[in-house]
Amino acid sequence: MTGHTHPPPRASIVAVIAACALIGLPLLGLALRAPWSTILDQISRPEVFRALWLSIECSVAATALSFVIGLPLAVWMASETSRWTNVVRAFVLLPMVLPPVVGGLALLLAFGRNGVFGQYLDAWFGITLPFSTAGVIVAETWVALPFFVLTTESGLRATDTRAADAAATLGAKPWRILTTITLPMIAPSLQAASILAWARALGEFGATITFAGNLESTTRTMPLAVYTALESSPEAAITLSFVLIAIAMAVLFVLRKRWFPTGRTAR
Amino acid sequence: MRTVRAIGAFATATAFAILGLGSCSHDDNSLVIFAAASLQGPFRELAESFATATGATTPRIHVAGTPQLVLQIREGACVDVFASADTVQMQRVVDLGRVHGDTIVFAKNKLVIVTSPGNPHGIRALEDLARDGLRVLLCGPDVPAGRYAREALANASISVRSVSDEPSVRSVAHKVALGEVDAGIVYATDAKALGNRVESVAIDPRWNVTATYVAANTDSDLGASFVRFLESKDAARILMHHGFETP
Numbered sequence: 001m002t003g004h005t006h007p008p009p010r011a012s013i014v015a016v017i018a019a020c021a022l023i024g025l026p027l028l029g030l031a032l033r034a035p036w037s038t039i040l041d042q043i044s045r046p047e048v049f050r051a052l053w054l055s056i057e058c059s060v061a062a063t064a065l066s067f068v069i070g071l072p073l074a075v076w077m078a079s080e081t082s083r084w085t086n087v088v089r090a091f092v093l094l095p096m097v098l099p100p101v102v103g104g105l106a107l108l109l110a111f112g113r114n115g116v117f118g119q120y121l122d123a124w125f126g127i128t129l130p131f132s133t134a135g136v137i138v139a140e141t142w143v144a145l146p147f148f149v150l151t152t153e154s155g156l157r158a159t160d161t162r163a164a165d166a167a168a169t170l171g172a173k174p175w176r177i178l179t180t181i182t183l184p185m186i187a188p189s190l191q192a193a194s195i196l197a198w199a200r201a202l203g204e205f206g207a208t209i210t211f212a213g214n215l216e217s218t219t220r221t222m223p224l225a226v227y228t229a230l231e232s233s234p235e236a237a238i239t240l241s242f243v244l245i246a247i248a249m250a251v252l253f254v255l256r257k258r259w260f261p262t263g264r265t266a267r
Numbered sequence: 268m269r270t271v272r273a274i275g276a277f278a279t280a281t282a283f284a285i286l287g288l289g290s291c292s293h294d295d296n297s298l299v300i301f302a303a304a305s306l307q308g309p310f311r312e313l314a315e316s317f318a319t320a321t322g323a324t325t326p327r328i329h330v331a332g333t334p335q336l337v338l339q340i341r342e343g344a345c346v347d348v349f350a351s352a353d354t355v356q357m358q359r360v361v362d363l364g365r366v367h368g369d370t371i372v373f374a375k376n377k378l379v380i381v382t383s384p385g386n387p388h389g390i391r392a393l394e395d396l397a398r399d400g401l402r403v404l405l406c407g408p409d410v411p412a413g414r415y416a417r418e419a420l421a422n423a424s425i426s427v428r429s430v431s432d433e434p435s436v437r438s439v440a441h442k443v444a445l446g447e448v449d450a451g452i453v454y455a456t457d458a459k460a461l462g463n464r465v466e467s468v469a470i471d472p473r474w475n476v477t478a479t480y481v482a483a484n485t486d487s488d489l490g491a492s493f494v495r496f497l498e499s500k501d502a503a504r505i506l507m508h509h510g511f512e513t514p
Contacts, residue, residue, distance in 0.1 A: 218430075
């Protein structure tokens with residue numbers, strides 16, 4: 001990566017201030033109205049713990065699902081061995097550009113108890129996804145998968161293929177090349193992909209509330225808890241928001257190498 | 268340099284346009300009315316009728332679960348009239364100092380049980396909702412329809428665990444109509460609006476609760492005139508046509 005070494009036009013400072021104000025002022029507003037004197041009591045309430053625990057369970061499960069489905073998919077897409085690659089890519093990326101609430105509605109109409117496919121899930125296996133924790137995981141995977149696949153695929157495309165080529169010449173099978181050469185090389189991308197997918201799953205709201213509903217301990221994850229608390233106790237909603245902001249900052253910290261180049265001459 | 272000026276002019280214009288969109292004064296003079304979710308049907312007609320009667324522009328109606336409306340009002344939404352599905356939520360707006368003049372009671376409603384068409388689970392009364400394995404949907408306890416439903420269940424000494432705390436009565440009604448749940452408790456007017464997409468089951472009058480709709484002027488003089496209009500015969504006729512009772 002080459003740094004931008006020319007000084008920027010002085011006027012660009014206006015845009016810098018505008019961007020910082022746009023993002024920073026709402027956070028400041030949140031901080032100024034936070035019930036600081038009771039915030040510890042609020043955070044230690046059992047319903048906050050339940051929402052947080054449910055959020056962690058579901059987002060980790062959604063990340064695991066994204067990993068299991070997304071890694072082979074990314075490998076297949078990066079190889080570009082099929083002319084269907086771009087069709088599949090368009091499908092996989094769709095949830096990233098669609099409003100999540102549309103995803104939730106689509107999931108409900110497809111996998112709901114009376115849904116096009118959901119009725120068979122119910123009749124044959126007794127599985128009903130809406131209003132269940134499994135429904136939350138499906139909704140979160142729906143929105144998180146593209147982030148995993150895209151990040152992993154770009155990691156795969158950026159790898160140096162010479163080692164893999166050499167291994168292939170020496171007679172290594174694709175599976176062996178993948179597991180012993182390619183995957184270790186893209187480990188940083190896999191880490192970033194997992195964290196991005198996890199953060200997206202953790203923050204999921206629209207698809208979850210539409211598809212899985214909003215019930216404490218079953219489907220009320222942190223973002224839904226914020227939304228629900230707003231109706232009765234805005235202070236509780238602010239407190240919950242701070243928990244999510246803290247998690248977001250932790251994500252930035254973990255991914256700092258990826259998003260914070262260490263200087264103009266770095267790398 | 269020309270490009271830079273163009274970008275600068277564009278940015279300035281955009282900023283002013285956004286500020287304009289954010290301002291509270293609406294140039295077209297149309298009223299903004301916040302109405303409880305269950306009022307969606309009659310309020311569209313009421314707005315038309317009000318416009319015809321007074322020669323004003325047709326008011327714009329924003330419909331959502333009552334607590335969401337209260338939240339938006341508290342955070343400074345520009346609204347001329349607020350129509351709440353219960354007095355509890357209206358009191359919150361009164362406490363904010365946003366109400367000018369009196370609040371009026373303009374409609375009443377009853378609760379019913381709704382099930383999928385054909386009532387496959389044979390639900391006959393409130394007591395049946397406590398059955399094991401039945402998926403029952405209610406609004407959240409802060410939403411008027413959810414509070415009333417819990418009151419009715421408490422009157423009958425029944426405990427029911429809702430599969431979700433829905434944000435508005437319309438989402439309960441529609442999820443029952445979609446068949447995603449076995450039963451829900453909604454207003455009689457919602458069941459009427461859904462027609463044969465749901466089957467309604469009456470709640471014993473001993474347990475049923477009366478929902479009281481209250482409205483108040485929250486901003487302008489024109490707001491006051493709409494609130495007065497809600498007490499008129501024309502308004503009462505529209506409300507009754509949609510299944511509401513009028514005081």
